[in-house]
Amino acid sequence: MEINDLTPAERTVWEAFPKGRAVDFRVAGEESAAQDTDREAQRTVRAAVLRALLLDGPVESGEVAALKVAGARITGVLDLRYATIESVVRLSDCHFDEVPDFSGAQLKYLNLSGSQLPGLASARVRIDGGLRLTNCRFRGPVRLGGAQVAGALYLEGTEVTAPEGNERPVLQLHQVTVGEDLCASGLRTHGEIRLNGATISGSLRLENAELRHRGDFVLNAEALEVGANVLGRRLSARGRIDLRGARIPGRLDLLYCELSNPGGTAMRASSCVIGEVWLRGGTPMEGRLNLRRSQIEHLNLDPEMLPDQVRLLDLTYTSLTPHVPPELRLPMLERDEDTFDPHGYEQLTASYRRTGDDHAARLVQLAKQRRHRTTLPWYGRLWGHVQDATVGYGFRPMRALGWLLSLLAVGSVAFTLHTPPRLKADEAPEFNPVFYTLDLLLPVISFGQETAFAPEGGQQALAYVLILTGWILATTVIAGVTRTVSRQ
Incomplete structure (x- = not known):
């Protein structure tokens, strides 16, 4: 691309690139690059220019080239499919007219923080550093399936929506590999987040997140594997959370959360292996809770948060807190109306005996016999x-x-x-x-x-x-x- 073909804004970016200098088109008081139409020409940059810089841009000896642009309006499609980008890419607080495509590309570092985009196509992208999408506004699906991020993936404060009638997940993270944390505190989505088969070496952070997809999946994370914790304090989810087969060696922290999916399953964490589950302090769950066949080392469960339907068949746990009278714990065993599960009563009995409360343990055993009696023929009853x-x-x-x-x-x-x-x-x-x-x-x-x-x-x-x-x-x-x- 000839430098004479560049606009003043593009020339500024072109000249800053070899030395890794930042170019900031923002003006104090402005929130985005799309709000001041009088200045659009002064900060509009064609995606083709950015592509040319990243693929074959000028370099200077002794300098580290980098694309650092803030507050620009980027027109056209930034198409970097299967490209190998050696430079740092930071396009913060920018407005993209078209969906950028990084599918199959290999990058050192990518930062789109604060930008507004109609979507993002980055399936199977490989990033040697971190991927920062903090405070972005996506008006269409974000496709990151199969991505490999050696560092952390940041989605803090990000909002992802999709046009009416869209049936695909709005945030596709299935089969992703993240070398550090997946930070999504304050994330807001209107649609499904798909995390099936994802591997996160650190923690999955969803504190204060707002997930909306009533009557359908808000978080589909079957076979999720994390190296530490899933942190969801003050999480608000209106739809179904599915963690079937997840492996969480640390804690699944759902303190002060709001889980709601009336008429369906609010949360399924069946066949999981989890170190600790904290479910306390929030509003009563609306919908079904399914913990069948899971193995949990410590279950910190507030009886008041349990919904009317609970599935606990073959659930195994070592300890149960807080220590409350068995009259408050027994209803969770009796709400699994599909079958009589003696194992659940034995688990509750063992938890009371570990704390030395033999009286409570006897009451649980008595309740077990009474529940079993309802399954017998008339003469047995x-x-x-x-x-x-x-x-x-x-x-x-x-x-x-x-x-x-x-x-x-x-x-x-x-x-x-x-x-x-x-x-x-x-x-x-x-x-x-x-x-x-x-x-x-x-x-x-x-x-x-x-x-x-x-x-x-x-x-x-x-x-x-x-x-x-x-x-x-x-x-x-x-x-x-x-x-x-x-x-x-």
Whole structure:
């Protein structure tokens, strides 16, 4: 390209390039390059000129060439497909008329911070440094699928929207590889973010982000792998978040967040391996929460944030906080109406036992038996109700002791009113209704009363009932005491 063909603005950029000098077309008080039509000619730069500079621009010995332009209006398509760019590219606070295309290109560093663009085509781009798209405004899809960024990827404060009727993801980051953090704090999107199969060596930061795509995916991140954390404090998501199969060795931080997808799944984190999940302090989740088959080291979960539908089948966790009464935790197990999952009750029981709260652990086990009872046929449910009423399925042994004392009182009164006849009049001891009833109730201890007297009629039926219930209740009391001693 001949230098005589350049406009004054383009000549300024051309002459600054070899020495890496910055060219700033901005004027104090202006927010973008598109607002002052009177000055557009003074700061308009053709994309073809920038392409010529980056591919075959002038160089000076002892200087590091770089394209550093701020506040320009760039017309035409900046087409750098499959190019190898050795210079730093910084086009900040610029206004692009057409979608720039970096697909398959290799760059040292790319900075488009603060710019307004109709979209971005950069699939499979390779950047040896960082990619900075901070505070950009995209009016169409951003395609970065398969990109390799050796440094960090910055999307902080960026807004990505798409025209009505667009069905493709507005932010395509599937299969990307980021060598450091993916920083997207304050990101605002209206459509799907696709992060399937992405690998991020550092953390994924989504603090204060606003994601909107009601009734559909806002974040589709199946098989996501991060080296540290996924940080989403004060995240607001209206749509579906999908983290199925993600690997997060640090924490999934969703403190003070708002997750909403009424009538669908608000968040699916099934089959994941996560160090810690923090879900506290925000508004109650609207939609379904799915944590099935995941492995979580520490679950920091506020019961008030759980939605009406929770899927926890085969969820495994080591510890659960905060420590609250089991009455607040059990509803999350009962909201998975599709199936009875005994594993969930065992996990909750184990978490209480690790904190030394054996009483809470027993209540969870009792709730497990009651939930299991609803899956049995009528005769099983009947027997279950009997066990529950009498001994609390063995988890309330003192109730069995109360039944023993009640039966002792009934038997003592009944045998006091009518003494059973002696088997051998000359050898029988003096009749004692209390110890005779104890002889019937207690299966091991003998006071010599039961073998000396033979009840008849209704008293004989009462004796059979006392013997049978005595065996059941005494065994329950002994089992309960044994469990208590073994835990201590």
